[in-house]
Amino acid sequence: MRQSSPRSFPRKPRVLGRRIWAPVLAIGLVVITAACQQVQVAPETARSADVTSALIGDRTIREGGDLVMALSAEPDRLDPTTSSSLYTRYVMQTICQKLFDIDASGAVVPQLATALPTTSADGLTVTIPVMAGAVFADGTPFNADAVKQTIERGLTLAGSSRRSELGPITAVNALDATTVEITYSRPFAPLTAALADRAGMIMSPTALASAGAGFGDNPVCVGPFKFAERVPQTSITVERDPLYYDAGNVHLDRITYRIISDSNIRAANLRSGDVQIADTISTQDIGALSQEPGIGILQVGSLGYQAVTFNVGNTAGVGSPVGTIDTPLATSKAIRQAFSMSVDRQALVSSVFSNYADVACSPISPSSPYSTPASEACPAFDPVAARAMLVDSGVTIPFPVTMQVSNSPDTIRFAQALQASVAASGFELSISPIEYSTLLDVQTRGDFASLQLGWSGRVDPHGNMFNFLSTGGGNNYSGYSNPAVDALLTEASQTTDVPARAELYGKAITIVQEDNPVVYLYRQRSLTAYSTQIAGVETFADGVVHLSGAAFVEAK
């Protein structure tokens, strides 16, 4: 009836017209909104400076309160012996103190130990003095025997991730209540750095005896906070430990680590006040966040690196004998060197990460005490020479290279920029994005020509080099083998003198930069955003956010 009425009939075309405008308007709005996104291109020379702490200073502390930190990934089991997740370190840092820690300069300093270890002349005996008077959260006294039990657990527990970090230990002895002696079959210099990480987190012998392998369900250590609750998939809560030896300098009642995996959502939660601190802020968000009132930023260069790994001999999986790969990319050092020279690292860091990353040319961070001019040397960016080198190698230009990368947006953006950078030198880089666990599998099996992955980094260069670059190393994904490098890395691991070790690592890096099984590209910066309602937060080169001394403070 309505359609045939003389009034409604002429209105139909008009209605249709307006119906078309509605979606057009909606699409237009979407396009305009997208076009308004800020594009940040930082000047190439600007390098972000480290800001490692938000000090309390003269601000008035409000004692107590519950702090919420947004964590970008869920920690694994809270067991220092078996854990392999960086995010577990965030939580453990507040509840499980270590024999040693690192400070803002990246140097190892005593924590539950009272001094740095002393090593015998033959390098086989290490003596560590430990604190007297401290107690674990369950009231068990802390002493040398507890240290002995923790280290022995790291060596013997099935599934321990600490065994290789501790080196070839033959015996651990508690000489008295405050002295531990560790004996080695051969000198092992990286021990102190290992004890500044999870291997050095001392666990309560009482809790170990009662919980055994289930220690991670209710960890008990010495720390300013003690474990309170874990809600799977959601959060981990720790609360102030009144038995802590320095309880007077602990200000918060509780810290809740809430798992929020999306970086945009972490930033939004910080803005809304639902969390007071958030880790791993995206380089896309950090510029805007740093301009906002009430939000502060901590940033520090990483000890790790991001790199392109070329498969030069990994034919049967990591750990298998080195094989032969008969491709120009695998056999020709010159082609890989040309690739390294064709990468404009500074431009990539500026354009992709707005300078919230650092150029990397070696596995040793410039902030490390083991950094030397040799380890900081960078291949010159020279696309013309790189192209000439590629031509001289006798391959057809453009020379195709397939690179597998993880499918995270930041990684893909970087890979695309890298693709553009190396194109000028005659490389035709194909990007193959795959899911992270699959990429790890591909890397381990050696099923790749090249791939882009990173390493979170260790305080001691041994952890960043030996397993990756020595023949048959557990993380030698490229299948690289060079006896000269093997000899240098082995000698460095047995040398206790820091300058002498640094020189050995520098020599090894010079050879690696000629062979280029791994082309180092950049180091991520640990970017942490916090509400200025809190202070006393620190983050150092190991990337862990320290909240032990944090407090809510009065507004300035």
Next chain:
Amino acid sequence: MPRYLLTRLWQSAITLILASIVVFVGVRQLPGDAALAMAGEEASPERLAEIRMQLGLDQPLVGQYATFVGNMLRGDFGASTRTGTPVTELVAATLPVTLWLAAYALIVAIFVGVMLGVLAERFRGRWPEWIANGLALIGLSVPNFWLGILAILYLAVTLRLFPASGYTPMGQDPLGSIRSLTLPAIILGTSLAAVIMRQTRASMIETMKTDYVRTARAKGLGSGRVLFRYGLRNSLIVVVTIVGLQLGGLISGAVVTERIFALPGFGKLTLDAVFTRDYPVIQAVVLIITVGYILINLAVDVLYSVINPRIRVGGGS
């Protein structure tokens, strides 16, 4: 009837066994394994071998399956390889969150969808219909994750009306629970609301042309009464059918919504388990979903046979 029921139960058991084999073998065919995911960047051949031995992944597949089935029959689904939490605990903690979210989203979708559909029919060819159509178009075409981020930015960050993320259990604080799930439920229910709006509008247009509506009008009933009592009531049959068909989509849509709002639900549990190759969790989650489907189908089949006894013939009597 008992024989029919026995046959259906037997068929269901076969389905469950087949599903358990498929999921067991399927997850092990994914590139990478639980050991690699657990070891992460610290994966060395020795460490991987040790973890595989600990998890029993070095055993033959048949042996692993037999252990899995044996444990499952004793009610032991194992523990998460990543966190060590028993799988039953994980499921018990996450399933209610997703069911509550889906129910809330459904209520929002039905309320908004039906109201807009009625409005669009009532004001055909006028601005309320254009607005309703525009909203439906946006609801259908804008992806949930983008809408979710916008909602967080404007409703949580700027206006501070709702929390930006997190979940408060109903038992702990009922009002807080509703508040924590309001934004996710609106976002999750948006596309379903759009579908319901379009179906309601289309169905209402048809219904309002029918003879009984004309008769009701001729009898002098008020327009509101005709619209809601005769028009809407009869149109709801189609809406109910659509809602039934879309329920599965609502549950699967919860995966994205839970991730955006950091809700500890079943969807997030599943997704995280797949990314970390957490075999015990993936197996348990898939089997629980399978059992759910089997039970619903079984209940429906049995109900059909009660309503219409001829269906039993197909059951072999």
